[in-house]
Amino acid sequence: MTFSAVPEARDDLMLRAAAVKRAATSMAGSSDADRREALKAMAHALERHRSAILEANAADLEQAEREGLADALLARLQLGERKLTQAIEGVRGVAALPDPLHRRQLHSELDDGLVLERLTVPLGVVGVIFEARPDAVVQISALAIRSGNGALLKGGREAGRTNEAIHRALREGLAASPLEAEALELLTSREESMAMLRLEGLVDLIIPRGSNALVRFIQNNTRIPVLGHADGICHLYVDRAADPEQALAIALDSKTQYPAACNAIETLLVHEAVAPSFLPEACRAFAAAGVELRGDAACRALGVPGTASEEDWDTEYLALILAVKQVASLEEALEHIRRHGSRHTDAIVSSDQDTVDRFLLSVDSAGVFHNCSTRFADGFRYGFGAEVGISTQTLPPRGPVGLDGLVTYQYRLRGRGHTVAPYASGEKRFLHRSLPL
Structure with a gap:
């Protein structure tokens, strides 16, 4: 049309x-x-x-x-x-x-009797x-x-x-x-x-x-x-220093609590050091929750039943489908999120503070979470009362x-007959004195 x-x-x-x-x-x-x-x-x-x-x-x-x-x-x-x-x-x-409304964000006296506000x-x-x-x-x-x-x-x-x-x-x-x-x-x-x-x-x-x-x-x-935002391709990265029980609970909540939401995870990234112990248990838990898992070759070797294609890394399922990928390092996880993420919400599970700090600083998303579900990315849960939408x-x-x-x-300026000419000629100088908000 x-x-x-x-x-x-x-x-x-x-x-x-x-x-x-x-x-x-x-x-x-x-x-x-x-x-x-x-x-x-x-x-x-x-x-x-x-x-x-x-x-x-x-x-x-x-x-x-x-x-x-x-x-x-x-x-x-x-x-x-x-x-x-x-x-x-x-x-x-x-x-x-x-x-x-009407909150004063700036209050400044440009000169005697010439007061600027931003409301x-x-x-x-x-x-x-x-x-x-x-x-x-x-x-x-x-x-x-x-x-x-x-x-x-x-x-x-x-x-x-x-x-x-x-x-x-x-x-x-x-x-x-x-x-x-x-x-x-x-x-x-x-x-x-x-x-x-x-x-x-x-x-x-x-x-x-x-x-x-x-x-x-x-x-x-x-x-x-x-x-x-056009997409909600959210990631959860399970780091080598993750608590496996905590990581599984967060992953399940992030995917299954409400899979049709834009803040549900679509890709699970697992560090290779914990994948052999974490993925078999995760496969059983996700199967019990009715989730279809699609993994790369390394993850399939550890029990993930489905095959992930390149298209899966860029897909917002909004359903009980989850792509799973094994990564060799934090850097590989960050690069995957950079290439395939939608800058909505991405999370890490880890007890290593240096790794966590690097993740939080490196992921350019509207929400970057540590040890908690991506489903918290919501205006009501943030205490906003509600939301009109999510911007990425x-x-x-x-x-x-x-x-x-x-x-x-809006800027509001109040004066007492002030004109610009004396300031432009150098006859007068601005005070630019901060006033209480």
Whole structure:
């Protein structure tokens, strides 16, 4: 589909996006108390509409199963009582977080009576495109409102009923608060998502959450800044100084706790010094957990049943499949991660502090972990309340993006009739005196 094929969708969406922009502009001046109250009202509304939301999700799941949706997407699509409860509690958790707005980051007196500040302010309007996960509507909406931003939300067709039920509840909650319900808008068609990519001036940031193909397409088809990651190829390196029992527990959790997540490991690297003792036990444990192992020749000789091809090192399975490779040294492990990693999250299990320090300093990923599961790479688990997505880019925000990733800053300068000419001529000099934040 080309952009020229959706002029009607773009015209309609421009009107709706303009309404979101107006609501966001108004919200930028809202108080911390007003935004907290809005999130509490949104959580109450989700509770009131719990049954309708779960019924909608059951209908979406039934249709998705009939249509043969991939297992990884089915896992993300399923909401259920527990996941919905966690999402609602997440909204309340975001409400309890410190206000991300109007924080003074710089305070300086350039000269007598000429005072410079740098303060955090909202981005404006974020457009978020995601696949399958209806709980993302809740997380993104909560973070957007708490940070004073409007949001255009486009979920996958497979979650259409659930997204609409959640969006209705969230708007009802906003309408009962001091803020404007128009700050949240749900898009429902591919034509609308295509049109959103052309709304420069109305949308300030695009955040894609989904497959490699989705992210790459968005990056290649918009001039609006894009924040996100295309792949989640995460590694766990079991070092020669690893505690084998600890390493196996971490490896199992990193792969099997929720294999459809982008922070689940896809490759296990094992040092050759511990491979003969570690891999046979690991093979039994992974087999019992239903994991298909694919290994290189050295690993197959130690019991790994499947064969790994070169393509496996670059594959994000999002399923119970794990590639396994034996390495001769830390340097070989680092080189493998450099060549095949996605800069998402990579971990080491080791008790050798020098090795650990080298790993942490050498791996250029958003998350680099020691002796713990890669599944901790998550905004909620980091204490952010929720996340709008994960960014693997070098520039901030990086890693799980919470409230701090949805604000920018503004310089404010206050004077008393100051002009530049006296400073340019040398008649006056700047003080550049730091003041308390």
